[in-house]
Amino acid sequence: xxxxxxxxxxxxxxxxxxxxxxxxxxxxxxxxxxxxxxxxxxxxxxxxxxxxxxxxxxxxxxxxxxxxxxxxxxxxxxxxxxxxxxxxxxxxxxx
Amino acid sequence: xxxxxxxxxxxxxxxxxxxxxxxxxxxxxxxxxxxxxxxxxxxxxxxxxxxxxxxxxxxxxxxxxxxxxxxxxxxxxxxxxxxxxxxxxxxxxxxxxxxxxxxxxxxxxxxxxxxxxxxxxxxxxxxxxxxxxxxxxxxxxxxxxxxxxxxxxxxxxxxxxxxxxxxxxxxxxxxxxxxxxxxxxxxxxxxxxxxxxxxxxxxxxxxxxxxxxxxxxxxxxxxxxxxxxxxxxxxxxxxxxxxxxxxxxxxxxxxxxxxxxxxxxxxxxxxxxxxxxxxxxxxxxxxxxxxxxxxxxxxxxxxxxxxxxxxxxxxxxxxxxxxxxxxxxxxxxxxxxxxxxxxxxxxxxxxxxxxxxxxxxxxxxxxxxxxxxxxxxxxxxxxxxxxxxxxxxxxxxxxxxxxxxxxxxxxxxxxxxxxxxxxxxxxxxxxxxxxxxxxxxxxxxxxxxxxxxxxxxxxxxxxxxxxxxxxxxxxx
Numbered sequence: 001x002x003x004x005x006x007x008x009x010x011x012x013x014x015x016x017x018x019x020x021x022x023x024x025x026x027x028x029x030x031x032x033x034x035x036x037x038x039x040x041x042x043x044x045x046x047x048x049x050x051x052x053x054x055x056x057x058x059x060x061x062x063x064x065x066x067x068x069x070x071x072x073x074x075x076x077x078x079x080x081x082x083x084x085x086x087x088x089x090x091x092x093x094x095x
Numbered sequence: 096x097x098x099x100x101x102x103x104x105x106x107x108x109x110x111x112x113x114x115x116x117x118x119x120x121x122x123x124x125x126x127x128x129x130x131x132x133x134x135x136x137x138x139x140x141x142x143x144x145x146x147x148x149x150x151x152x153x154x155x156x157x158x159x160x161x162x163x164x165x166x167x168x169x170x171x172x173x174x175x176x177x178x179x180x181x182x183x184x185x186x187x188x189x190x191x192x193x194x195x196x197x198x199x200x201x202x203x204x205x206x207x208x209x210x211x212x213x214x215x216x217x218x219x220x221x222x223x224x225x226x227x228x229x230x231x232x233x234x235x236x237x238x239x240x241x242x243x244x245x246x247x248x249x250x251x252x253x254x255x256x257x258x259x260x261x262x263x264x265x266x267x268x269x270x271x272x273x274x275x276x277x278x279x280x281x282x283x284x285x286x287x288x289x290x291x292x293x294x295x296x297x298x299x300x301x302x303x304x305x306x307x308x309x310x311x312x313x314x315x316x317x318x319x320x321x322x323x324x325x326x327x328x329x330x331x332x333x334x335x336x337x338x339x340x341x342x343x344x345x346x347x348x349x350x351x352x353x354x355x356x357x358x359x360x361x362x363x364x365x366x367x368x369x370x371x372x373x374x375x376x377x378x379x380x381x382x383x384x385x386x387x388x389x390x391x392x393x394x395x396x397x398x399x400x401x402x403x404x405x406x407x408x409x410x411x412x413x414x415x416x417x418x419x420x421x422x423x424x425x426x427x428x429x430x431x432x433x434x435x436x437x438x439x440x441x442x443x444x445x446x447x448x449x450x451x452x453x454x455x456x457x458x459x460x461x462x463x464x465x466x467x468x469x470x471x472x473x474x475x476x477x478x479x480x481x482x483x484x485x486x487x488x489x490x491x492x493x494x495x496x497x498x499x500x501x502x503x504x505x506x507x508x509x510x511x512x513x514x515x516x517x518x519x520x521x522x523x524x525x526x527x528x529x530x531x532x533x534x535x536x537x538x539x540x541x542x543x544x545x546x547x548x549x550x551x552x553x554x555x556x557x558x559x560x561x562x563x564x565x566x567x568x569x570x571x
Contacts, residue, residue: 010363014175014363014365015175016177051191053170053192053368053374054368054370054372054373054374056373058373059373059374059375059376060146060372060373060374060375060376061145061146061373062145062146062147062148062151062375063114063119063145063146063147063148064148064149065112065113065114065147065148065149065150066113066114066119067113067114067119067120067121068114068119069114069118069119069120069121069131069133071130071131072133073127073129073130073132076129076132076134076137076139077129082234084231084236085128085236086127086128086129086130086238087128087129087227087231087236087237087238088129088179088236088237088239089231089234089235089236089237090179090234090235090237091234091235092228092233092234092235093178093179093226093228093235
């Protein structure tokens, strides 16, 4: 498996990362070397090994269904760039 | 060759919890913007999600109700995408190990056959916030009260073959989640939302390319939107073009679907297990507990009403339409000891009154035990059924108790056979030609005599007694 310059652009776009045109080759090379290492890993026989979803060998603690949070809107909104009528304002996302 | 429609549905149903799925914020609907958005809901760095136990319990309950497999180990994953009402930049959802897998729901078709619709999976996830696009000087306003509300996403197999079947499935599912008490199913408030995957093919051929229609929030729109989409696809193919895989938005005002995003910018969500959450262990004890909390399901209730109460299939259909109606009916029935009379009034007089008032049975101003008392007065002959309708209206207007209203309005039925007989003698005497006609075989005139007697008594004679006496006098 290898990752082309176009794929680097696409993944960067999805992650909203700005990568300068002149460094795309470098990213492609580095990512390919990481993927190469992954391929080495996939050579290992993992039959009968349960996939690990979290490195902590433990299970999720659950919370009782109780409302514990109170309204702190004014405090939270002091660091927001812009608010109006209690809403956070952001650049318009649709036409 | 005929075209065949193939439909699969994804339903997002909001779970009835007090607090959010990963935080202790309230889930109440309609609060002031952002007053129910805590640091976790705002995606503030350093905050961590803690899973709500109730949400897991409700998901298990749903799984049991559709005869699904409950995963002994369930995992949460991050679904990554950017949108301002998703502050973390990812939605916590489930991919590989959902709580519920491989269940099914049986629907009734028009020809009264039953069809089994497969349910691939049902997984827990958090809802996003809301974006308001109008009136903020060219900006969008974000309300994160809804962010983190627990959702159960229920994904069906592509088993439906018409918009009608899709609606039948949705209605069945809607009834079920409300029966189970896992969701209020309120479609206006977005507690039950549907996306439809629609494709067409020639019968016997492999599945065609599908389009996903979003934004379906009423049963009527769903049927229209699917039918519209099917026509659009057939027209495309028949004119030599191709259906492209894309997401389309239904616009109920124009009754059309339009493209939201095409395949080129199709979502690539880059799911991965959420490192902030550990796998959820679901033990057999958890499942036992959920089983104990499982209420009687609509199908079982129907069968019991038919078997134990001797009601018809027709009666039980509307009596089990919702758990509230069924509970109300059972309360009336137990008090009255007459299932048929109770059924007639719950599905008839009361239901008509509720429709006129535009409210659901849960908001009925006439409680089940009050209706029970009223029906007892029909059963013991105190009032006639038509008088009972007046009493019902008066009860709604809070004019007093059943017996007070009967007294006040002078609705007591006359059961005194002497008085009824005297009146009937008068009527027969006054209508000799009708009597002759009746005796000559014109049976229909019985209704005429009954009508005369009821009018003369201003509706207070017991119609059963009137009938009986008339028969004796005319035939004897």
